[in-house]
Amino acid sequence: MSKSTTKPPLIKINAVIFIGLPLAALILVPYWGLQHGFDSFQWLWAIAFLYLNGMSITGGYHRLWAHKAYQAHPALKWFFAFWGAGALQNSILIWASDHRRHHRHVDDAEHDPYAASRGLWFSHMGWMLREYESGVPDFSNAKDLQRDPVVMWQHKHYVALTLLMNLGLPILLGVWHGDIIGTLLLVGLLRLVINHHFTFFINSLAHFWGSRPYTESNSARDNGLLAFLTYGEGYHNYHHIFQTDYRNGIRWWQWDPTKWMINLCARVGLAHNLTRVPNFKVQRALLDTQFQRARQKLEQAEDRDTWMDTLEREYLLFTESINQWRELQSERYERTVADLEDAIEERKTALRLKWEQAALRSKLKELEYSMKMQRKRLSLLMQQAQLQTR
Template identity: 65%
Template sequence: MFFLFVGLPILAMIITPLWGWYYGFTASQWVIAVAFLYLNGLSITGGYHRLWAHNAYQAHPAVRLWFALWGAGALQNSVFVWASDHRRHHRHVDDNELDPYSAGRGLWFSHVGWMLREYRTNTEDFSNIKDLLNDPILQWQHRHYIAITIAMNVGVVALIGWALGDIWGTLILVGLLRLVVNHNVTFFINSLAHFWGRRPYTDANSARDNDLLAFLTYGEGYHNYHHLFQTDYRNGIRWWQWDPTKWMIFALSKVKLASQLKRVDEFKVQRAIMDTAFERARQQINPDDNCPLRQLLEREYQTFLDSITQWRDLQTKRYEKHRDALDGAWLEHRARLLKKWEDTHITDQLKALESSLQQQRRRLQLILEQSRALPVGAL
């Protein structure tokens, strides 16, 4: 492991520039290296991570096989090992004893140190991936993982190099350098994404949202959102947020190669933002002072609680409205009936509540800005 995660990067930093200086790399080699980088990266983010570790959607067997091959090519272990470690990370995030790559043990440890020694937290235990163990594609990948990684990283790359007329140069650029970059891009999520960025959704763990990391990691950088809503197939939930993994999954669904895409209700997202904002506001405005801002904050919080109650009532009403009809329907028609009988009035009310929370967010932001503008001791 030391050679793989420390020796190879050093080797790449020495050999790649030397080869480039003396022999050079062609444009074709650079294009293929970037293509391999994305094929590996998206197979990790879309396959290993969102499909298998979190069951955020379902995929056609052809897509699963594709992800299993190119994911193995990323040399980050089999899906069984990867998903098991990752589920433990989410369950025990920041727990130095139970989180395999806890950020609490430092940047180096969470980036790569946890793989360099045999720690108690990184022993294999597949009891948390029983839903994956019977998948024949994953069984095949786990059994033949070493052979697949050699084939993808040496065999396929050397074959391309032969076609380009430069086997060694292609092995160095497409094989060695691409692999090192791919490793560290993924490891950024375990390390930097728990140290650098903002936390709009929750302060309960160290995960951060970071736009630069999202760009480098195929959309995985919206990590604060992901740790709170891990089953959402999206990490970047806004249309403008860079998340090529979500776009890939959505595109696959349009050609019937992916299905059952899970999305978190917008009201729940807004509620998480508001919960966090209210908690920070309470810490900022002295609770012992009965100042107008404090009173305004408490009134806004009561409005917030009322909105949550209304949302729960509407969800209950919608469920009860369709329960009797659904109980008597064939299983395969349930989803279609639910969509067909969706009550427009209830839906409109839910959307109005979402809009109300967004407006309240802006009011809360104004309260915080006013509190910062007051002199020390005035709150």
């Protein structure tokens, strides 16, 4: 029996939001700007709303609720719930449930809600324009969120909240400023359209454009420009392999204002239990990907057997480093549990524990450095092999 080529029905309200509003912005914003102009007050508030909405999606909807990368104080949850509703990307419950399915079935055209394998347009916004999923929404992967009173309150009152944040607040700002229409067009309409497409870039462009240093098992990519536009979400290859890390940009110089915001919230008591992937695991992912690429390239090199022998020796060193790390981790946690129990009665045990933990940390650092050096040797090996094939 052949598959039906009939397209699912159009979702009219979504078509108005995702097609009608951008068209309105393209026409009305330039027209009003030429006729009446916009001032710095309106531009500054538009940027403020853009960041408040965007970082409530990245820091709240995404890293807090979808991935549970940290825990938040109720005050911070309510902040994200209100400003996230202003981003007009659905309720926390629906957004997070869809996103969890995306991670579980990434690139699977049948089960990934916005699978990049179905094309750039589909993953960017096409998936929201038609009824690709029918029946009652499936929140079986979000039972924890259904127990969260903030999430469920926002889900119940989502329409009222999004109207308040997208119409009510801009109108109040316009009344205060003395220009309701201009403020509504800039702070309400243009800001909303830009925020939508910045977020959609992660579902679409971040699966087509950029590098894959950590894993090639899926289409997600790291892209510094997209990270700048999306409050740090553009380091998408890293995120797809280490999704519970509260950071996306793990280097100090990588633009990730969401990470900095979460870290600041932790310092003032609004966030805790921030998850950080150990650096050794990051180095392991980088090196593992590099080995896969090296094997593919050296298969085609002249004097293939010699190069592959060298590569295998490096891989044995890599395996040995991993085994040492596992042993150190096991030893570290076993000693911590046992010695902390003893330390309750004897302070000397606690002092010895500190020295032993320092020694273990030193060994872990040595292993991390060894893996970095191995990455450099692999790069040099591939360059030499490439020169010989020319």
